[in-house]
Each structure stands twice: as structure tokens, then as C-alpha cells.
Amino acid sequence: MKILNAQQIYEADKNTIANQQITSDELMERAATQLFNWMHLRLQGAPVKIQLFCGIGNNGGDGLVLARQLQKHGYLINVHVVNYSENRSHDFLLNLDRLKERKVWPNFIGPKDELPKIDKEDIIVDAIFGIGLNRAPDDWVTEIIKHLNNSKAFVLSVDIPSGLFVDKAPENGDSIVRANQVLSFQLPKLIFFLPQTGIYSNQWELLDIGLDQVYLNAVENEYELIGKNEVLQWYKPREKFSHKGTYGHSLIIGGSYGKIGAVLLASDACLNTGSGLVTAYIPTCGYIPMQTALPEAMVITDSTEKMVSKIQFDIIPTVIGLGIGIGQNEVTVKALKEFLSTNKIPLVIDADALNIISKHKEFLKMIPAKSVLTPHPRELERLIGSWKDDFEKLEKAKAFSIKFNLIVVIKGAHTITLCDGKGYVNTTGNPGMATAGSGDVLTGMITGLIAQGYDSLRATVFAIYLHGRSGDLAVEKCGYQALTASEIIDFIGDAFLDLFKVQEVSDLKEDTE
């Protein structure tokens, strides 16, 4: 699903109005009717007090239409207009009149006015600012937002939590509404998925408002949200007349004394993801544990007991997963340099191999095009330098990925894959997966998909999806705390099967409840 920037969302609006021959207030009515339906389905006419805080732009206009519809259905409402500008939008004014026609008189709040009383049982509708925010809210508006946040009432934000910009980082956390629920119009917003801004939307949901499909299909998006529909179309079925050679040979190079388990996890994950053959290249000390714990994998040992000292093998792998548990010993650095200077096989680079590369930036030019780098935040910082906010992080990582023609994975709650200037935002996974070895599993999975002939971008995005989904399925059985990397591997098969699971009627019902 496409994630658009603010300018593109306004374009989508314009195209919808032109092509469907409707007025902008009809589109607003349509949007607010979806808000109303969502609330009405859940509240069923309950006598709870709904306090609507509306700005003076179209986000506020949505709030006013919602207020009118709620009032029509007998809900108890208090409408407040946060009167932060004289430049009221046309559709705001139109709907203010419509509300007054129904004898609803909003309470206008200006800089010196007292803040309305909010009980914790009330429901707050936050329609102060939407995607039109272009500078930080004034201090007195910030005070209102703080008042909403301190109220302990349930906060439902219209489109986005007020105070967030759509395309840049906020300056002051105090001036942002903390939403329990965001109801956003049709298109997901990048801010829902970034750590600094995602925290303001506890839950978000999209409401279809029938935006012009021709425009949406044609528009070039910088970010894409990845769910089941996106990855399913890439799935390569197993052929009847195939053999293990058809599905590639993965080589996992890594390990050092005390860190053989990392290679074991990556190799196991690689096999479970469907790689035809998997060979592990490890220091001698890992030979027996590897062979014992994972009989399906083949093992090549380095000449050194406790670390990788020379990367030499006589097989021709399809792809190499490199760096897991490898350490940063001088001999290993030298081995890595020698290996990279001649290697032409695509790589998936993780962990200490990334740290070594950060210290020896000249290695970067030796990495084959479209190889995959999977840094966690600290490793990423070593590679690209520090950043002042999430948006700068994305820009820097993107520039880095373009410069070296590599795929860069920014790991996090919503892992983002960057390739050729575009970002792919993952939707699966859970906090239980922040556990030792989880990253090793991911590296093994990406390697396993490349081995089977997926191009490296699809392999990466697909593996990240499956990795998160495996974690989500595993957590249903063991809970967040007990989730281990091995458990994630155990559920890779279920994550594949889940791709083809048709949602049952009972599940669908749950979704709408």
C-alpha cells in the first residue's frame, strides 16, 4: 500500500473532487461519515460525553461534520473550536453554519480563555490540526493539547494526532496529542511507523473515503507499506520436478568462540526459509556443536580454533550471509578484506562484519551491487553517522544506499528497507522479538530467499515480513517475555502457510468489532 506525502495527499483530494464531480465539502462529508460510522458502531448510542476539539482548517471541518452527525443521532456532545487563526477554511465555515442551523453553538477557545473541564470518562475527538500543520502550534494551543493529554480521557484523533507534521520531525513533544486511536483517511502516513512519531498513535486504522483510484495507481510513492498482499504476489511456489539444487546453496560465514550459536540460528532459519542447501563456515571450535545441533547443514571449518582467520572454500554458493558472531579480531578483519577483494557473490552482511566495515570504509566499494546490509541502530550509526531525527536518519541511510548501490535495512518496530531511493515499511513483528539472536534469524531468512532466486530487494522485504509474522504467531503461544530466536524459527513454516490462509468469517467479525 502506498504511503504518500502531504502534497500528494492534497493532489489525491483534488483529483477525487475533479474526477468524481463532487465538491470538497461532499468529500469532507464522506470522510466524516466514515468517522461517525466507526464511532457509532462501537458506542451504539451510549450516553457518554463526547468532547470535540476542532481547529479552523479542514481537519476542524471534519470534526464539525462529525459533531453534527453525532448530535443528529442523539449523542451528548460538546464542541470546542480552537480558534488559532482568522484564516478559516471554506468547508470549516460551511459546516460551522450547518451546525448552528441545528442549534449547536460551539465554545470558541482563544489564547486567554479558560480550558474546558474534561472528565476521564469522556471521549475526546481531536480535530485540531491535520496534515496542514506547517509550524509548531502556538504556546496557548500547546497548553490545550497538554490539557487533553493530561485528562486521562480516551482520545480519538482525526487523520493524524494534532501537532505532528506529516513529512518532518516535530520540535516539541508537549504540543502533540497522544491518541489512543487514530482514524486516518485512506492512506497510511509515514509518521505512524517511525519511533519518534509513532508513539503518539497507540492504534491507527484507515478509513476508505473513495479517493481517486486512477491517481493513486499512477502516483510515484517514496514509501510503501508492506503487508500480506504485497508479499504474496512475489511468492515462488515449489515446482514438482525440482531438486535441492533448484533452491540454491547458502553459505553462512561467521562465528567465534562463544558465538557459534549465532551461526547455528542463521543456518537453521535459512533452511527453514527454503534454501536448498546450507553450509556454515565457522572456526574449528564450532564443528561438533554445529554438526550435532543441525544435521541438515554442512560445515566448513576455518583453520583457526576460535575465530575466522581466512575465508576460503571450494563450493560455489548462490549467496553468502556474512558476519554473524564473527567478532572483530585483527586476523578476522584481514580475512574479511581479502575475501571482499575477490568475492563476486551477493552478500547479506550483518553484525560484526558491519562494524568492521564501519571502521574500514574502503571495504564498502568491494561489496557486490545490491548486497544487503542489516544494521541495528548502533551499527547503522557507525555506518552513516549520527542523525538528529528519524527523517534525517532515513535521508542519510537512503543517500548511503544509493551511493554504494546497496540495500540497507533499518531495523526497528517497523523495519524499513531502503533501495534505489525507495523505502519499504514492514507491518509485522512485536516487542517480544527484541531478543538475542532475532537478528541472526533474519539474516538467515534473507539469505535463504535470495538462494531460491528472489531478487535481493524482494528477498529482503519478504524475509522481514515473514520474520515478523513468525514472531507474531509464536507470541500467541508463548507470550512476549518467553519468545526466543529459536521460537521464531519454529514458526517460519506457519508464517508461510499463513500467507495462503483465507481469513475466516469469525476473524473478520472480530476485526470490525
Ligand SMILES: NC(=O)C1=CN([C@@H]2O[C@H](COP(=O)(O)OP(=O)(O)OC[C@H]3O[C@@H](n4cnc5c(N)ncnc54)[C@H](O)[C@@H]3O)[C@@H](O)[C@H]2O)[C@@H](O)CC1
Ligand atoms: N486529504 C484527504 O483525503 C481529506 C482531508 N480532509 C481533512 O483535511 C485535513 C487537512 O486540512 P487543512 O489543509 O485545512 O489543514 P489542517 O486542518 O490540518 O490545518 C489547518 C490550517 O491551519 C494553518 N496552520 C498550520 N499550522 C498552524 C499553526 N501552527 N498555527 C496556526 N495555524 C496553522 C494552515 O493554514 C492549515 O491549513 C486533513 O488532515 C483531513 O483531516 C478531509 O476533510 C477530507 C479528505
Ligand SMILES: [K+]
Ligand atoms: K487531528
